[in-house]
Amino acid sequence: MDRQVAALCGGVIDLHTEADLRSKLARSLQENRPLRIKLGADPTAPDIHLGHAVVLTKLRQFQELGHRVIFLIGDFTARIGDPSGKKEMRPMLDEAAIAENANTYTKQVFKILNPDQTEIRFNSEWMGKLNAAGVVSLAANMTVARMLERDDFEKRYTEGRPIGIHEFLYPLVQGYDSVALEADVEIGGSDQLFNLLVGRELQKSHGQEPQVVMTVPLLEGIDARFENGKIVGAKMSKSLGNYVGIEEAPEAQFGKLMSISDPLMWRYYRLLSGKSSTEIDAMQKGVEEETIHPMAAKKGLAHLLVQRFHSPEAADRAQQDFETRFSKREIPTDLPEFEIEATVDDGAGLIHILREAKLASSGKEARRSCQQGAVRIEGEKITDPNYVLTPGSQVVVQVGRRKMARITVIAKS
RNA sequence: GGAGGGAUUCCCGAGUGGCCAAAGGGGGCAGGCUGUAAACCUGCUGCGGUAUCGCUUCGGAGGUUCGAAUCCUCCUCCCUCCA
Numbered sequence: 001m002d003r004q005v006a007a008l009c010g011g012v013i014d015l016h017t018e019a020d021l022r023s024k025l026a027r028s029l030q031e032n033r034p035l036r037i038k039l040g041a042d043p044t045a046p047d048i049h050l051g052h053a054v055v056l057t058k059l060r061q062f063q064e065l066g067h068r069v070i071f072l073i074g075d076f077t078a079r080i081g082d083p084s085g086k087k088e089m090r091p092m093l094d095e096a097a098i099a100e101n102a103n104t105y106t107k108q109v110f111k112i113l114n115p116d117q118t119e120i121r122f123n124s125e126w127m128g129k130l131n132a133a134g135v136v137s138l139a140a141n142m143t144v145a146r147m148l149e150r151d152d153f154e155k156r157y158t159e160g161r162p163i164g165i166h167e168f169l170y171p172l173v174q175g176y177d178s179v180a181l182e183a184d185v186e187i188g189g190s191d192q193l194f195n196l197l198v199g200r201e202l203q204k205s206h207g208q209e210p211q212v213v214m215t216v217p218l219l220e221g222i223d224a225r226f227e228n229g230k231i232v233g234a235k236m237s238k239s240l241g242n243y244v245g246i247e248e249a250p251e252a253q254f255g256k257l258m259s260i261s262d263p264l265m266w267r268y269y270r271l272l273s274g275k276s277s278t279e280i281d282a283m284q285k286g287v288e289e290e291t292i293h294p295m296a297a298k299k300g301l302a303h304l305l306v307q308r309f310h311s312p313e314a315a316d317r318a319q320q321d322f323e324t325r326f327s328k329r330e331i332p333t334d335l336p337e338f339e340i341e342a343t344v345d346d347g348a349g350l351i352h353i354l355r356e357a358k359l360a361s362s363g364k365e366a367r368r369s370c371q372q373g374a375v376r377i378e379g380e381k382i383t384d385p386n387y388v389l390t391p392g393s394q395v396v397v398q399v400g401r402r403k404m405a406r407i408t409v410i411a412k413s
Numbered sequence: 414g415g416a417g418g419g420a421u422u423c424c425c426g427a428g429u430g431g432c433c434a435a436a437g438g439g440g441g442c443a444g445g446c447u448g449u450a451a452a453c454c455u456g457c458u459g460c461g462g463u464a465u466c467g468c469u470u471c472g473g474a475g476g477u478u479c480g481a482a483u484c485c486u487c488c489u490c491c492c493u494c495c496a
Contacts, residue, residue: 223440225451226450226451255449258448258449258450259449259450260450261450261451262448262450262451263450263451264450265450293448294448294450295448295450296448298448298450322449325449326448326449327448327449343462344462349462349463350462351462351463352462355462362459362460362461363460363461363462363463364458364459364460364461365442365457365458366462367462367463368442368443368456368457368458369442369443369457371456371457372442372443372444372456372457373443373444374442374443374444384463385462385463386462386463399443400442400443400444401443401449402449
């Protein structure tokens with residue numbers, strides 16, 4: 001029992017309350033009834049990445065202890081269109097789009113969760129039935145003072161920045177979901193703490209036992225840096241481009257993970273690897289004492305994660321690709337291939353080729369790269385932007401260390 | 414409802430008639446060093462097949478002017494203060 005609690009609380013930021021968790025676990029064991037662990041998800045962004053994986057990994061731990069995950073898709077909320085990020089004027093999604101998103105979403109989620117122990121629900125099921133009177137009586141469970149306890153609301157309030165009334169409604173809707181689902185535990189990112197706690201209150205006022213609330217940290221993106229003993233960086237998100245998607249190619253995932261800064265690696269280990277903290281501590285100590293090379297530790301992390309999202313074989317291949325490409329600086333075997341038609345009689349110019357093969361986004365950029373000595377053809381540095389490849393040439397063209405392609409020049413038609 | 418402030422390139426932010434494709438910083442890319450880590454040094458960073466040239470860009474549409482990111486008019490959006 002203590003071991004279970006310790007494992008489940010690893011990497012958790014907030015826990016309300018440990019006593020509740022213990023009594024629920026104890027009863028679950030006694031009655032042989034799995035706990036219902038809720039996770040709310042927004043179906044607007046169907047691509048899931050390592051940031052989402054943190055909370056999913058935690059849920060997976062619950063499943064391994066025999067509990068049941070309720071994966072709640074906030075389709076009702078999405079249909080209304082959360083206006084808080086009004087910069088982009090988020091479009092209201094229609095039912096078909098939501099269903100499709102939900103589909104791709106769940107498919108990805110099952111790379112981490114066990115489908116047999118997962119229930120997928122949609123909150124339109126009960127929210128759609130809640131009329132105006134229902135909403136008002138729901139709102140009656142909450143006071144403005146209580147709402148203003150939420151950090152970001154309080155901050156905005158004191159700074160005189162606007163708070164929409166509807167923003168008060170979202171935590172209530174989310175909390176009501178917990179009532180409808182009779183959740184035993186709800187997990188979310190640490191920014192969700194307030195919303196999750198509202199769930200507790202609403203359950204109490206509906207005569208239910210309040211859910212246990214757990215929050216996990218928001219994972220920093222792969223571009224996070226280490227300054228003054230702290231990891232500094234925005235959270236992982238698709239829009240910032242600092243993410244590793246769980247559906248990305250093994251090589252891409254491996255490469256991205258290898259590029260994270262050393263201190264960040266430990267963070268990823270702790271939040272995503274599923275390894276025990278004693279094991280990770282030992283490894284970290286090994287690196288500090290220089291008995292383990294940091295790069296080896298990082299390869300271990302990358303391999304582990306690629307393996308989880310793809311397969312052991314894919315992870316091996318990704319690692320090999322990484323090593324030939326970057327450690328040995330050899331040309332890997334599987335390169336993107338392009339056939340490029342000559343533009344003038346004696347062949348195709350280098351600038352043209354770089355652009356066609358997507359090795360440069362514009363002619364200007366191609367020229368620049370070339371003049372800076374980044375371009376190699378068959379391993380030989382080419383600094384003349386006017387270099388021409390004759391028809392029939394089959395060569396490997398590289399721009400910098402990362403971009404390369406196999407090019408065949410065909411005669412002008 | 415009233416008063417005022419603002420919108421500049423990927424981001425922040427200078428620029429109030431020509432010297433502006435637009436300072437500076439961030440980010441990004443490339444080179445050196447290396448472990449595709451960090452730190453550091455250097456170069457580049459709107460587009461056009463090589464460009465003392467051309468084109469597009471300073472919220473949108475018009476206008477003034479030999480010449481507009483800069484001045485005028487209208488419009489859109491954002492913010493602050495008062496009610």
